[in-house]
Amino acid sequence: MEFDLASQPEIVQQAAQYVLQGWDLAKGWLLSPAAWSQFGLLLVAWFLAVLANRKLLPLLNKLLSPEEGNLGLLAKARLFVRQFLPLLLPLLAFAFTAIGEQVVRSIFESGAVIAFGKRVFLFIAVRALVRDIITDGFLKLLGKFVFVPMAGLYALGLLDTVMEQLEAIVVPLGNLSFDLLDVIRFAVVGGIIFWLGRWSNDQSASLIKKQEDMRPATRQLAEKAAEIAIFGAAFLVFMNIMGIPLTSLAVLTGALGVGIGFGLQKIASNFISGIILLLEGQATVGDYVELDGGEAGTIVRMTARAIILETFDGRWIVVPNEDFIVTRVVNFSDQGSANRYEAEFSVSYDTDINKVPDIITAAVSTHPRVLQAPEPPDCELRGFGDSGVDFAVEFWVNGLDDGPNKFTSDVLFLIWNALKEHDIEIPYPQRVVELKGADIQVS
Structure with a gap:
């Protein structure tokens, strides 16, 4: 059965041409003794890789697993290498196939099938890398939609053809124009470089935070300086790799300066x-x-x-x-400095007020968070109120009297219990009411 594709779009004609070429190639492989021998060699290479993987994987896993609790540099390096063990099987198959390829080419002077098998094993390795090893969200997304498709096209031998097609599609943008291949390259290279910049920034920030000898403000400044330096260097590397001259950014930086001067001040x-x-x-x-x-x-x-x-x-x-x-x-607090607070209370006028300061000072000093320096608790007479004698006790603590700390509340409890223990009355408001006029009888 023949189809007339002359009236179809060019892309359909090219696709049909690739299908026919693939069919002709498949028929040639199916009818060729050399191709069958290479298929057999691929199966042998995969079988040997499976056997070797079963023997080597437990040994390597044990060798690369550090002792529990060991967080040294060597232990981290072993853990880093261990995460790549899922690549062992396809890489072993690739290696065995490469050895057999030399033998096949020396006998049949042809190795197209076995070369295709090597590319398939490489595709399996890339897929395992993206699926089982990469954990970062951005890199996994990049691998799923860029690296795995590229490896699949490479395995089918279509990578160069697809890249030529992408390069031929030009997108005009004013006075500038670029092809789709440049867009993909721009996104991939830029994403990888700035991901490396972010990773380097996280590592440097973690290292700086461990420097306890540095003042907190100095650590913050060092982190910001390292962040600016790392991402500045990443930007320059990215521009250099993409071949974009920095002089072309002069207009952009000028406009940015004007924007900062007016809208971003x-x-x-x-x-x-x-x-x-x-x-x-x-x-x-x-x-x-x-x-x-x-x-x-x-x-x-x-x-x-x-x-x-x-x-x-x-x-x-x-x-x-x-x-x-x-x-x-x-x-109020410079990394845990002491702060002074006070708690007010009153006692009855019938109290011997000369005893109150010593009683209250001794009671407040029993609080585990009350400091004796810079000053111990101090009970002061504040005045003579309408209902009783007013006192206040001043005390120093580390921290703030709010949130998780209720220092004043605890001190008031101590004052209450101390006064009750010494039979000192805490007064309540009292008023004398005088009624004038007619006599009132109270029964």
Whole structure:
């Protein structure tokens, strides 16, 4: 049966031509003794690879598994190599096939079938790499839609043809034009380079955080400097690989400068303010701060644009860095510094007030979080109220009296129990009411 494809689109004609060529090639392989011998060799290579994999896999797995709890550099290297063990089977098949290819070519002077088998084993290795080894979401997506299809086309011998077709499709964009192959190359190379940049940035940030001798603000500044350096270098490498001259970005950088001067001046101001804050170290992660605008909370993160505060009720407040420069900021805690609080109470006028300070000071000092330095608890007479004598006890603690810490509440409990223990009355409001006029009889 013959089909007239002259009236069909060119792509349909090319596809039909490839199908016919593949059919002719398949018929040639099926009728050729050399092809059958190569098919047999492929099966033998796969069988030997399976046997070798069964013997080697347990040994390599045991050799590359470090002792439990061992987190040294060598142990991490062994774990890194161990994750590639799923590639052992297809790579062994590839190696055995390559050895047999030399024998077949010396006998039959032909090795097309066995070369095809090698490409298939390579495709299996790439598929195993993407499916079983790569865990990063971006790389897995890139492998699923780019690397595996490319390996499949390579196995079928169509990779060069497809690349030529993609290169022939030109996309015009104003005065510029580019082909689809450049777009794919741009996306793949850019994605890999900036993924490496992100990975390097995570590793450098982890290393810097382990430097406990450095001040927290210095660590934050070092992390930001490393991030800028890594991604700046990644951008330059990417431009160099893609062959894009940096001089072509002069117009873009000029427009960006104008945009910063007008529309992005607040962002630029916050960025510079963030660098100043990191250099000065007046506020850092872990400090509890309060601004003039009423925002208060613990600093949990310092970014290039803003500082994030976490309140005691779990809410996050995003405060621009500029506010920490141009407004008054009260820092209640500089990495765990002591703070002073006071608890007020009253006693009855019938009390011998000379005994109260010693009783209360001794009671408050029993609290495990109350400090004796810079000053021990101090009970002071504050005044003579309408209903009783007013006192207040001042005490120092490490931390803030809110959230998980209820220092004042604990101290008031101690005061109550101490007064009750010494039979000291805590007064309640009393008023004398005088009634004038007619006599009132009370029964």
